Amino acid sequence: MAHRFDPTILREYDVRGVFGDTLGPDDARALGRSFATRVRRHGGRRIAVGCDGRISSPLLEHALVEGLTASGVDVVRIGLGPTPMLYFAEASMEDVQGGIQVTGSHNPANHNGFKLVHAGHPVFGAELRRLGDMAAAGDWLDGVGRWERREILTGYVERLLSGLDGAARDGLGALRIGWDAGNGAAGPAIEALTARLPGEHHLLFTAVDGTFPHHHPDPTEERNLADLRALVAAKRLDFGVAFDGDGDRIGVVDAMGRIIWGDQLLMIFAEDVLRDRPGATVLADVKASGALFRRIAELGGRPEMAPTGHSVIKSRMKPIGAPLAGEMTGHLFFADRWYGFDDALYAALRLMAASVRLGRSVTALRSAMPELASTPELRIPTTDQRKFAVVAEVRERLARQGAQVTTVDGVRVDRPDGWWLLRASNTQPMLSARAESADPAGLGRLLAEMDAHLAESGVVRPG
Known part of the structure; x- marks a missing residue:
């Protein structure tokens, strides 16, 4: 039976709506059928599925898996975790050709949605709209797929740690860091990661709770960083990191309580990455400071301005071989020792490593930036x-x-x-x-x- 999505939910970068109003289980089921059909027509047969900690996520995940298997693909269910863990599963499992994360990202608690990746590429824009057209036409393959559960968290944390070079990791022992998970899906991964890291780590709100009882998990809103600022000040930490609801965006507070915005973080990362990759292109979105583009050029890199949107930037990075990209919103992308997708946990590790390799504290690096x-x-x-x-x-x-x-x-x-x-x-x-x-x-x-x-x-x- 064909299905029509509410016209507001097929967004440019993902599918997103208000649960019980514009988005429900029938949408998840239809999306599963369309995506499974697309994957099968491209020769694939298995898809990874994950979900965030929102109250509606288990119901949507269940319906999504029903739709995927009804169109004949097998499903690997990796369970609760941050969106980057789903991206990692899709990138690292040799028998998987696509992935879908059930997540409302940083939106209010009653919202939810889906982020899709196929063969290492984000599915967005016109490709998402084509999935909607397929659903409206009932253009679906039939089949009987199966599902299985796989534990991926341990492997994900191991891979995060292996993304640090030895010299940088050895220097982390002197750092004292605060982490605010905001009761989002990254909490368990943050607990597992910090338990393995050198240094001193103070954690806030790592228990997953889809009502977000302490503050809304959007680190681009200054008020949502108040708890992290207080922790950094009370414990006299080097800096603090905060995460959005699905762990693909980062917020940072330095030892002086100043917010280091996404384009300022990219200045730090560019200095670190371009030492090893002189002349490389660094992408930043159109909202980024002019000081960033000038700084990339000063460091010997090639700055490129890109449209805003995590899917757009990821897609642009690959054909031009850019090792680094970022957005004002805290989406940061490393193709240097990483996969090129946005992962706030990996960005936190790279910020620690950059401080060690550059021989300056994060606060000093922030203080050296022009005050505009x-x-x-x-x-x-x-x-x-x-x-x-x-x-x-x-x-x-x-x-x-x-x-x-x-x-x-x-x-x-x-x-x-x-x-x-x-x-x-x-x-x-x-x-x-x-x-x-x-x-x-x-x-x-x-x-x-x-x-x-x-x-x-x-x-x-x-x-």
């Missing part, structure tokens, strides 16, 4: 139907003005005193904005220009 006047990511509520139209209207007005604009993702406007960005979120009914200047006065001018354009399109940025 900038905004965090600004989120401006609108509707899914209106957000892309607003960006198009702003782009047209800027073109008429002859402004210097980069259109790799939305509009990034360069002015003598800095830049501002406006783009449509691909995951939420919002516009995303950011601005940066050398000083507060310049920042104010840039924001005023952006606000004027928004106002012409009938949108007001929240104060």
